[in-house]
Amino acid sequence: MKRLIQEAFILFWVGIIALVGNTIKNKVPLKIGIIGMAILLAITLLGIIIKKIVPANIPTVFWVSIVAVLVTSPLNPYGAFLDKQYLEKIDMIALTTPVLAFAGLSLGKDLKLFKSLSWKIIIVALTVYTGTFVFATMIAQIVLKATGQI
Secondary structure, three states: OHHHHHHHHHHHHHHHHHHHHHHHHHOOOHHHHHHHHHHHHHHHHHHHHHHHHOOOOOOHHHHHHHHHHHHHOOOOOOHHHHHHHOHHHOOHHHHHHHHHHHHHHHHHHOHHHHHHOOOHHHHHHHHHHHHHHHHHHHHHHHHHHHOOOO
C-alpha cells in the first residue's frame, strides 16, 4: 500500500508538470487540461493497481494499455466523448518532459554503473538510434508512397 501511495504521488507530480507544459504549449483551457490529465492519471493508476492484484507476471504497461483501450473504446458509451473532449487535448510531447526528467534522475542515481559500461555503450546507443531513425524513415516513405501522399 505504501508503494502504491508513492507511485500515485509521483504520477500526480508528473501530471502537474505535463499539465503546465500542455497548457503553455497548446493553449488548452486549464479546466479541460486538468480533466484530461486526471483521466490519464486514473487510467495509469488503475493499470498499476491491476498489476498488483493479478498474480501473472505481465508488465504494468500492458495493464495500463488495456485500461486505456477499454476507456476510449467505441464499445464504451463515453469512450468517444472522453477521447474527443479531453484526451485529444493532451499533447504527448508535454507528457515526455517529466518522463525524461525522471529518466535523467534515475541515470544520475546509477552513474557509477553507467561509467563501468565504458565507451562501448556509446557505439551501441548510436547504432540503435540510427537504426531506429533509418527504418522509421523507410517505413514512412513506403507508406506515404503506397497511399499516394508523395
